[in-house]
Amino acid sequence: MRTDGLSINLATVRHQFGLKDGVEACLKHGITAIAPWRDHIQATGLVEATRIIRSNDMKVTGYCRGGLFPAADAAGRQAAIDMNKEMIDEAAAIGADCLVMIGGGLPQGSRDIAGARDMFADGLLAVLPHARAAKVPLAIEPLHPMTAADRGCISTLSQALDLCDALGAGVGVAVDVYHLWWDPDLAKQIARARWRILAHHICDWLVPTKDLLLDRGMMGDGIIGLPAIRRMIEAAGFHGHQEVEIFSAQDWWKRPGDEVLRTCVERYNTVC
Amino acid sequence: MRTDGLSINLATVRHQFGLKDGVEACLKHGITAIAPWRDHIQATGLVEATRIIRSNDMKVTGYCRGGLFPAADAAGRQAAIDMNKEMIDEAAAIGADCLVMIGGGLPQGSRDIAGARDMFADGLLAVLPHARAAKVPLAIEPLHPMTAADRGCISTLSQALDLCDALGAGVGVAVDVYHLWWDPDLAKQIARARWRILAHHICDWLVPTKDLLLDRGMMGDGIIGLPAIRRMIEAAGFHGHQEVEIFSAQDWWKRPGDEVLRTCVERYNTVC
Incomplete structure (x- = not known):
């Protein structure tokens, strides 16, 4: 079965593999692209992580995850900026296609969602020169509205595209189905995104969904019209990898890692 | 404390009261407006329900809930149209300000959200002449995206406003915070809505939210900036009731009904 164009976000096998055995397991299934999280890099060490990735010629479709700029005070906001700059350097070291940036939630005690959004924009602006210098594109990833508060x-x-328009070169989007x-408004906005699409994440929406964070489904097990969205993304000009990112505390995180990867390959070939 | 402008959606005390004792309990707390559900009317009988509401001079800020047009086959779609026509007649009988219409989910086996939305528009169009003749405004209630599938x-x-624009007189929106x-885009869309705002529902978004349907919070217990949204709605020209609608399986549905109503009045006065 085909594995070109398939990437595994290592969160999908977070409870089965670390970076090194995750890469080995992917290669065993013919998968040559991954997206690691910061804890993978920190557990391995940046030098060793870079060696593992480069020596195995793994493509890195994204590094997860920066952003998270809103904070209750100036010290907290500065800490987020510092963290993002470090992650930009790490993303450059491992050769990631982009650093994925999520909005972050409301600061403790806040009921001001517009204020949180302003803090995100301010943070992005603050780290953008560092990202441009490091040649690491920043991929703003809109998250489901059920996660907006926290x-x-x-x-x-x-x-996200309004932010891209405002900030210019070096900022794009991650489109997670x-x-x-x-x-x-999705079709219209994907068409608008064009060259700003930096990543394409896939999984599925289960019915019923039992948890707001950790109940994502394997492609084909839910109700998302995956081929229709893929076609929109390709028509917009993005022909990069489809990256499988599944948080599944009660199902896929409990299965053998090889079964998860085998299923990803199979579904990528049959339903995506 | 002030109770003018406050309405109780009877779902908020679904496990404590029916229609008759719900009305009595509301009146005891000085609340003179309610929004009943169809099961309240059916359990009481339409004639008796109408008598209870009219003899107590209760305002009915909405009747819940019609819509739900998407279905897997033509018979299912016709059944939904018939159900909505009956509910329009019931709404007229009890003097409801509007019939609340929700989209409905994807038909069994479907992955076509655009198709479901087309079915909703078709259903609305089919019942609109009946609603206009009965002088019952139809209030399209957009639901949180986490409910879009089911x-x-x-x-x-x-x-919702695009649908209002397309369908003309007799169709408006229910704005549920x-x-x-x-x-x-909320501020801009509320300003656009203007005279189409037919209802204003309130409760709160809890952090964390533990269930996608039945974990809504009491006003003040969550992170929604209620006064800011109320001001937008008033600026758009709606000065009707704020209707409390809380689905809370693990908290408010388990408390004594009088405590729930007393808390609604208190929070209405202090945080809304």
Whole structure:
């Protein structure tokens, strides 16, 4: 079965593999692209992580995850900026296609979602020169509105693209079908995104969904019209990898890692 | 404390009261407006329900809930149209300000959200002459995107207003803060809505939210900036009731009904 164009976000096998055995397992299934998280890099060490990735010639479709700029005070906002600059350097070291940026939630005690969004824009602006210098594109990832309060205050592709328009070169978007499939404006906004599409994440929306964060489905097990969205993304000009990102505390995180990867390959070939 | 302008959606005390004792309990707390559901009317009988509401001079800020047009086959779609026509007659009988219409979910086996939305528009068009003749405004209620697959495929105020624009007189919107607070486009769309705002529902978004349907919070217990949204709605020209609608399986549905109503009045006065 085909594996070109398939990438595995290592969160999908977070409970089965670390970076090194995750890469080995992917290669065993013919998968040559991954997206690691910062804890993978920190657990391995940046030098060793870079060696593992480069010596195995793995493509890195994204590094997860920066952003998260809103904070209750100036010290917290500065800490987020510092963290993002470090992650930009790490993303450059491992050769990631982009650093994925999520909005972050409301600061403790806040009921001001517009204020949180302003903090995200301010943070992005503050780290953008560093990202441009490092040649690491920043991919704003709109998250599902059900996460807006505590995780991702950037909620729609339209909103992310407005930020791209305002900030210019070096900023794009990550299009995750799980977060965006419901948006009546999706086709229009994907067409608008064009060269700004830096990543394409896939999984599925289960019915019923039992948890707001950790109940994502394997492609084909839910109700997202994956081929239709893929065609929109290709028509917009993005022909990069489809990156499987599944948080599934009660199902896929409990299965053997090889079964998860085998299923990803199979579904990538049959339903995506 | 002030109770003018406050309405109780009887779903808020669904497990404590029916229609008759619900009305009595509301009146005891000085609340003179309610929004009943169809099961309240059916359990009581339409004639008796109408008598209870009219003899107590209760205002009815909405009748819940019609819409739900998408279905897997023509017979299912016709059944939904028939159900909505009956509900329009019931809404007229009890003097409801509007019939609340939700989108409905994807038909069994479907991955076509656009198709479900078309079915909603077709259903609305089919019942609109009946609603106009009965002088019952239809209030399209956009539901939170986390319900788009299985309950409410109309997800944003923008989308609902596009339908209003297309259908003309007799169709408006219900603005529920729970479903819409996250929308970056909310202020603009509320301003656009103007005379089409037929209802204003309130509750709160809890952090964390533990269930996609039944974990809504009491006003003040969550992170929604209620006064800011109220001001937008008033600026758009709607000065009707704020209707409390809380689905809370693990908290408010388990408390004594009088405590729930007393808390609604208190929070209405202090945080809304």
